[in-house]
Amino acid sequence: MLHPSEQAVEYIYEQLAERYFSQRLKEFLRLWAPIHAALQHRPFNADSKEYKDFMQKTQEQLDALRKSYPLLPI
Numbered sequence: 001m002l003h004p005s006e007q008a009v010e011y012i013y014e015q016l017a018e019r020y021f022s023q024r025l026k027e028f029l030r031l032w033a034p035i036h037a038a039l040q041h042r043p044f045n046a047d048s049k050e051y052k053d054f055m056q057k058t059q060e061q062l063d064a065l066r067k068s069y070p071l072l073p074i
Contacts, residue, residue: 028069035061
């Protein structure tokens with residue numbers, strides 16, 4: 001019982017976010033989460049057309065996010 005469970009950490013984070021994050025930050029995080037997950041993806045075959053299409057779509061999403069938040073260093 002030294003470490004909280006993943007579920008407990010998620011609950012605490014959600015409570016803190018709801019109380020202390022601005023609406024703009026919450027909207028950014030909602031948009032950033034799927035892009036971040038896509039960037040962390042490790043393909044089985046990095047040379048496949050499917051993966052290249054996936055990364056192209058991810059890059060387009062990232063470019064759109066950068067336009068909405070131009071000061072972010074992402």
